[in-house]
Amino acid sequence: MAQPQAAAPGESATTVGAPRTAAEARAAVTEAAEQGGVAGDTGDVVIETRRLAKQYRGTLAVDGLDLRVPRGSVFGFLGPNGSGKTTTIRMLMGLIQPTSGSARVLGRPMPNAARSVLPRVGALIEGPALYGFLSGRHNLLRFDAADPTADPRTRKARVGAALERVGLAAAADKKARAYSLGMKQRLGLAAALLQPRELLVLDEPTNGLDPQGMREIRALVRELAADGTTVFLSSHLLDEIEQVCTHAAVMARGRLIAQGTVAELSAGSRGRLGVTTPDVAEAARLLAARGLTGLVTEEQKVIGELPAEPPDLAELNAELVGAGVRVRGFGLERTSLEDTFVALTGEGFDVAG
Incomplete structure (x- = not known):
């Protein structure tokens, strides 16, 4: 995984006059969030971190993260490649230990409560790991069989429904090694949808998809949210976050810059x-x-x-x-x-x- 790059702020076009400072922008976003009562309220949250940090060889990949994801939201986790998004998600899912700080998912501490939390969470992180010699359908059957909470009596029906939902029904019996990157992303998403989940965590879910596929995934995310699933969506595509998310957080160089509703964050910039x-x-x-x-x-x-x-x-x-x-x-x-x-x-x- 790429490490955060310490890029200096730059300008992308000819400018005249003094640019607005990051401090002013942060203050505006914070004020909007406080007035809206979203970012700082005490309502139900599905993900909460406090001073969460991860250090690799002296480099802070994640630096003091305080994150709150409201239940029922489509939460966009936004930042350029190398900003610490995937490292954060891996800590939330109990895949790596934090250097310091704490994380709670569905009200339970992670990674200590992983055994009770993860069956309630669907996740697609850093692309799916597939058995290339198996078909898409048999990959899902094997993934479901490894889930101790899955009912084997409904396995075939649930696998078929998941394939249909992500648009892979016609390619279900092809070997996974013959899948394109976009098809592999779809299959990974299908694996996350084999059972109803309280929380769906998606790391760059539209990676490798063509424009039509991206629209289909956005529509699926909206459908899942309408059914009551909280969706935590990591992306470096601003347009993707703006189109589908209700809330968002902005990461840069391992640090959380701002969080709130998408409307509040946009309002934080003057007209x-x-x-x-x-x-x-x-x-x-x-x-x-x-x-x-x-x-x-x-x-x-x-x-x-x-x-x-x-x-x-x-x-x-x-x-x-x-x-x-x-x-x-x-x-x-x-x-x-x-x-x-x-x-x-x-x-x-x-x-x-």
């Missing part, structure tokens, strides 16, 4: 104004003078973040026109989870779904 014009340089100069920060200039557009006390937009538009700026488009733009992540960490990563 942005976009101005479409061929006079980019002059428009950027005037917007910076009126307090907009983090200005990004494109070929015929300027995008900037509004200050805490934004100017009157009608007056700002009139000022641009009065200064000879040919305004072809002017308006507020939706703040995305990508904007929040960049504001919090200064980093960017895959945003395509």
